[in-house]
Amino acid sequence: RRRPPVREVLFFPSRPSCTEALLAEAAGLRTTARPCPCPLPRVDSSLSRLLRHLLSARRSLEICLFAFSSPQLGRAVQLLHRRGVRVRIVTDAQYMGLPGSQIGLLRHAGIQVRHDQEDGYMHHKFAVVDRRMLITGSLNWTTQAIQNNRENVLVVEDAEYVKPFLDEFERIWEEYNPINYRFF
Amino acid sequence: RRRPPVREVLFFPSRPSCTEALLAEAAGLRTTARPCPCPLPRVDSSLSRLLRHLLSARRSLEICLFAFSSPQLGRAVQLLHRRGVRVRIVTDAQYMGLPGSQIGLLRHAGIQVRHDQEDGYMHHKFAVVDRRMLITGSLNWTTQAIQNNRENVLVVEDAEYVKPFLDEFERIWEEYNPINYRFF
Numbered sequence: 001r002r003r004p005p006v007r008e009v010l011f012f013p014s015r016p017s018c019t020e021a022l023l024a025e026a027a028g029l030r031t032t033a034r035p036c037p038c039p040l041p042r043v044d045s046s047l048s049r050l051l052r053h054l055l056s057a058r059r060s061l062e063i064c065l066f067a068f069s070s071p072q073l074g075r076a077v078q079l080l081h082r083r084g085v086r087v088r089i090v091t092d093a094q095y096m097g098l099p100g101s102q103i104g105l106l107r108h109a110g111i112q113v114r115h116d117q118e119d120g121y122m123h124h125k126f127a128v129v130d131r132r133m134l135i136t137g138s139l140n141w142t143t144q145a146i147q148n149n150r151e152n153v154l155v156v157e158d159a160e161y162v163k164p165f166l167d168e169f170e171r172i173w174e175e176y177n178p179i180n181y182r183f184f
Numbered sequence: 185r186r187r188p189p190v191r192e193v194l195f196f197p198s199r200p201s202c203t204e205a206l207l208a209e210a211a212g213l214r215t216t217a218r219p220c221p222c223p224l225p226r227v228d229s230s231l232s233r234l235l236r237h238l239l240s241a242r243r244s245l246e247i248c249l250f251a252f253s254s255p256q257l258g259r260a261v262q263l264l265h266r267r268g269v270r271v272r273i274v275t276d277a278q279y280m281g282l283p284g285s286q287i288g289l290l291r292h293a294g295i296q297v298r299h300d301q302e303d304g305y306m307h308h309k310f311a312v313v314d315r316r317m318l319i320t321g322s323l324n325w326t327t328q329a330i331q332n333n334r335e336n337v338l339v340v341e342d343a344e345y346v347k348p349f350l351d352e353f354e355r356i357w358e359e360y361n362p363i364n365y366r367f368f
Contacts, residue, residue, distance in 0.1 A: 009348040013304060066322075120197060120332030123322050136336065138250075138307050138322065148304030150356065152320065154338070154345060161338060164193040172334065 005157035006053070010046040012139060012151035017045035019072050026055045027079050046153070047146050050135070051076055053155050057085045057129045062169045064090045064124040067101075067140035074102035074141075078109050089113045090172050092122040102141075114176035122172070126165055134162045189341035190237070194230040196323060196335035201229040203256050210239045211263050230337070231330050234319070235260055237339050241269045241313045246353045248274045248308040251285075251324035258286035258325075262293050273297045274356050276306040286325075298360035306356070310349055318346045 020036035054061070054076050061080055068074070068091060081087045089106060093115040096103040107113050116122040126136035137153035139145050156162065204220035238245070238260050245264055252258070252275060265271045273290060277299040280287040291297050300306040310320035321337035323329050340346065 007342070007344045009345060011348075011352055116334070118332075120328070120334065123329065123333040123335050125322050126336065136321070136338070138309050138320075144304070145307065148302075149307040150300070150304065151307050152310065152349070152352070154320070156345075158191070158342075160191045161193060161340075164195075165336070168195055168336070 006155050008155040010049055010153040012046050012146055013148055014046040014146050016040050017043045017048055019048055019051055022048055022051055023075055053135060059130050060086045062088050062128045064126050064169055065141055066092045066121060066123045066125060067095045067142050069100040069102055069142045070146060074105060081109060081111050087111045091115050116176060117181060128166055131166060133157050134165050190339050192339040194233055194337040196230050196330055197332055198230040198330050200224050201227045201232055203232055203235055206232055206235055207259055237319060243314050244270045246272050246312045248310050248353055249325055250276045250305060250307045250309060251279045251326050253284040253286055253326045254330060258289060265293060265295050271295045274360060275299050300360060301365060312350055315350060317341050318349050
């Protein structure tokens with residue numbers, strides 16, 4: 001490995017910032033021609049850093065989230081899927097159908113999603129990029145949490161932390177296989 | 185430092201286990217004389233490991249929690265307070281008054297508690313033991329989460345992760361100073 005492992009802590013609420021240029025660039029669009037007209041500053045923020053880490057995915061992205069309703073993060077995930085990254089999402093059954101949830105859009109885009117069928121919550125909030133970088137913390141991927149809550153996110157490449165989360169993801173992914181779903 | 189830094193990942197729901205012996209031992213009580221009559225096995229579990237890490241505190245404990253209602257974790261914190269550990273708690277104003285919350289009991293025991301006065305949630309779920317060990321993740325300290333939810337907790341002694349959380353705690357602690365509270 002050429003560079004030292006990422007070890008970053010992000011706190012929220014995120015400083016308000018425009019992330020359009022970041023998303024357009026990742027989509028391969030030229031952004032200088034038609035800059036976003038919104039009044040938000042184009043500065044580094046916890047949200048833009050989180051987006052950048054996600055958008056660094058080249059091969060795989062595992063996502064395990066209680067709540068996912070942020071349009072920016074949803075667009076980033078769709079973009080990775082279109083770019084050929086293998087995206088898999090595990091989420092909570094009670095939350096996924098609520099208004100504003102991104103889960104329907106992501107499924108519609110062809111991304112694999114599995115959910116629990118349990119009384120308890122699937123309350124994890126983590127993602128693993130290229131089986132190498134763990135993104136985890138208190139933050140659900142919702143606009144409310146990003147803009148208004150006190151939240152933390154760790155971005156970690158130490159294998160001692162990444163490996164157990166990958167194993168947990170595979171365990172839950174198999175357990176939530178649709179062949180195990182019960183229909184009432 | 186004599187031993188390598190702790191780097192542990194705990195997953196929940198926790199395997200059911202009796203934690204009475206652990207708490208009695210930490211309180212300096214003899215447990216062999218009157219063992220707990222409950223039918224739960226006396227085994228290692230994610231909850232018992234979390235308790236052990238907390239009970240290792242000798243000097244200070246910072247707690248920053250959205251929801252705190254677990255009686256076992258509440259007893260552990262009270263025990264540390266009685267043992268002379270400097271305990272400080274930051275929590276969410278909307279949640280702290282709900283039935284089952286431990287916050288009232290902890291305040292009654294003389295522990296300092298501060299809370300937000302914001303529309304957003306104080307959604308962190310972390311603690312720092314002796315300014316050295318960070319305990320953080322998706323887990324609120326509630327029986328529901330411990331017994332029923334899919335949750336994660338990282339236990340970490342790397343200074344690169346511990347320091348930002350300590351700074352965040354001190355920042356929030358000052359911001360939530362009661363002299364700043366507004367009364368309507």
